[in-house]
Amino acid sequence: MPDNVSLRALIENYPIKSIVMPGNSGNIKQALDDIKISGLNYHSQNVSQNELFFCLTGHQYDGHAFAEKAYNKGAVALIVEREIPHIPLLQVVVENSRRALSHLSAKFYQHPSKSMNMIGITSTNGKTTTTYMIDQILSSNKPTGLLGTVIVKLGEETKESDLTTPESLDLQRYLASMKRKNINYCTMEVSSSGLELERVSAVDYDIAIINNISRDHIDQHGSFENYFAAKQRLVEEIQEDKRAVINVDCENACKMINYTKAKVITYSVKGIDATIGIDNLDLSSGSASFDLVINRGFSTLSGKWIKPGRFKIKLKVLGLHNVYNATSAAISTLLLDEPITRIQSELAKFSGVERRFQLIFDKKFKIIDDHFANPGNIEVTMETLGKMDFNNLKILYAIRGGRGKTVNEENTKALIKWLKKLNLQEVYVTSSDEIVGIENKVTMTERDTTLSLLKSAGIRVRYFSQLRSAIKSVIIERHLQTGDVLLLAGCQGMDPGARLVLNLIYNRLTKNQQKYWGDEILAPLKHRVAGMNCNISKPI
16 A cells, blocks of 8 residues: 555544544545545554554553553544544544554555465464475475564564564554565464464464464463464464364364364374374484374475375484474475475474574584573474483573462473472572563562472572572583583573583683684574673673
8 A cells, every 4th residue: 555545545444433533623534535644553662653553552651641642743634443532633543552452554665475485483482493394395496484583584674573463553564564574484483472463363364383282381371272263263263275284183273174164184293093104213312313204195385296106304403392393394385386305405404493492402412502491392392302312311491580479380380290200309499580671570489489399399499699600510510421411401491501601611621622612502592583682791
């Protein structure tokens, strides 16, 4: 839609409750034609002259409180959920201002997703890695877009993300930019928040992927049922000529089959009857090798028929969870007519995503970095470790601060289950007080809940309030030996963990050793985002 479009043209055919002009007896119909919109905005500080301002309601803020500021900065009209009598601007009253922002943003930018190949992933765990795998396959021979937790990628242009799923106006702006760059393929993470807050309600997805659904973000959604309902919207709203890729090994993900009208492609790693299966799985080295087995033929989005058969997949990245991620990535790119040889080649080269069971050191011992966010994530991470060969396994766990007692209770119980299974009697725990900001600060309740559960289970706990002290203890004082594995586990409190550990190892080398091995040891930090901006004043 061109700049300075009339307000009437923009809101035409969108359901509205009423239109009001407080303190103005003018002709509303004429005003709708006369008001020209130069742009859209939802952030009052960023409003420019003649923009349409959306008063969004949310968990923490109500945009109606910022309408006057938007008016003073030059907003020409408002989208509201209730009339604001003291502001003399034309106000379009809608049922849901977030949904209005989503649909009117798409219209303003001429619905870019309708002419693109859009892949959306809304799993609890594995969203980031799966998007990166798909993007690596697709980008090997065409320009691509990627939107997610780590980066926003528009072809060759990348920047750090602010949100896993951008606000709808920003999302539509990104998609429109991709179209201008002749980018016709976009893979994106679709968070439960993004779905609940209507950020993607005007995105036309071609493929929806659900690898798993487990308990997460309960503090935000209020219950698992609400969280599930938010996730459900991705498959529920996708059109019947599109595809839903669903992991039937996960009971909750499997339920999604009942909520979609799209054509469903199922897959299983555990031998459950599905469109796609796995055979000859080998995880003995940590990295996976397996046969992807097409049990039943299916049609691609273009109508091409994929016959039953099998082909070998070899991965560089570690973990059983990456078997699931790679399988859904392979299916999705098959649906987009990518040749099997390209899928095999690109997955074999894929080196992983930071903090997703990332092997950051592999010399005489291994160090693995994982964000360990929720019970599902912990389950898959620990199950993978259980399949690996090692002498001793040491775990350094950062308590998840700012998430409350319930989240930490569930995470700790999941950890204890696997400590028992793997016959581990000791765990290192930190609250990373010197690292995290106030929003991720570990409360006394969160700390006490974690420590008391571990101790009650008979686990010996080595607790450190500072991450630096914990790392020094596990690396220097306790001595990692040949064949050992150290897992750096935790969310924001462990973000700088890899940086601290690798710099510690580097600084303990002789000058000659640093010359020969230094670059290799520090290589995982070269393009790293997580924890690189933390203020770490001095080395350990």
